Amino acid sequence: MMFRHRRTVAAAALAAAAVSGMSACSAVLGEEESLVDATSLTVGVKADQPGLGLEDGEGGFEGFDVDVALYIAGELGIPEGSVEFVGVTSDQREDVLDVEDPLLVSGRRVDMVVATYSITPVRKTEVTFAGPYYVAKQDVLVRSDAAEIGGVRDLEGLDVCQGEGSNSTTRITEGLGIDVVPTEEPTYTDCIDLLREGDVDAVSTDNLILAGFQTQSPGEFRLVGNPFTDEKYGVGLRYGDVAACEAVNRAISKMYQDGVADDMLSRWFDGTGLETLDSVPQFEGCA
Incomplete structure (x- = not known):
């Protein structure tokens, strides 16, 4: 289950989706219907995060989140051939799960989001979260020659980039009272490009995300390794599907x-160099 995965969906499910204008799942959330009744699944994942969710250039997606989604699908009785992955950005995640007015991705609604989706009180008013399936920690990525930055406090007055729809810089400014100059880009790939060019001083988000970008460009960036905050990655489901x-x-x-x-x-x-989680995270509860 841990290999490169194609976007594959049963032909019958695709035909049904085309007729209904909905995603290729067999169950639409209603009074007595649930994703547990589905026979196919459309999953939103990141498309630009190495090691987590990355489009491979051949129409497939790969990474830890992709593997997690396939494992969950298997436990729900949905075979890999009936699972389709579509790329979503941070600011799309609530909208693609909206039952009443969904944002369509590749012409379909998304049934589940597994996309470094941190569980927050505000998001829980719109999305039902399972998990977390992993607890990451926010950290800081800088250029390798930025020896003066040894922790988040050293970002005072510096330019820090985050992906659109993320809460990363808010946790620094409002959560820790550190005055940084925030820059927001559509994706973290865009932030990494700005960091590479020297247009921002740092990128701050979850350490798993940063570690993936670090491995993609060996020697170019340094993970500060002084984390702050816990980021509980949840599986986003349509609101109310307990x-x-x-x-x-x-x-x-x-x-x-x-x-x-x-x-x-x-x-x-x-x-x-990350010490990754090896035990079941404490769940948030489904109610």
Whole structure:
């Protein structure tokens, strides 16, 4: 299950989606319907985050989040061939799950989001979260020659980039009271490009995301390694689908208990120096 994955959907499911204008899942959330009844699945993942969710240039996606989504799908009884991945950005994640007025991606609604989606009180008013399936920590990425930056406090007065829809710089400015100059770009790939060119001084977000970019450009960037805050990655589901949330939580528990999660994390983040999580995270609850 931990290999490069194609965007594949059963032809019948695609035909049904074309007729209905909805995503290729068999269950639409209603009074008694749930994602647990689905026979196919459309999953929103990041398309530009190495090690987590990255479009491979051949129509497929790969990374830890992709592997997690496929594992969950398997536990829900949905075969890999009936799982389709579509790329979503940070600011699209609530909208693609909206039952009443969904943002269509590739002509479809998204049934589930596994896209470094931090669980927050505000987001829980719009999305039902299973998990977390991982707890990352916010850290800082700088150019390798920026020896003067040893932690988040050293960012005072500097330019810090975040992806659109992220809360990363808010956690620095409002959460820690550190006055930085925030820059927001559509994606973290754009932030990394600005960092590379010297147009910003740092990029701050979850350490798994930063470690992925660091491994993609060896020697060019340095992960400060002085994390602050916990980032609980949840599986985003349509609001109110408690049955699906409970089923996904059972799958996440099994994924850690069987050692599969550790294998996935080793596959994508060995050599980064990160100490990755190896036990079941404490769940938030589905109600």
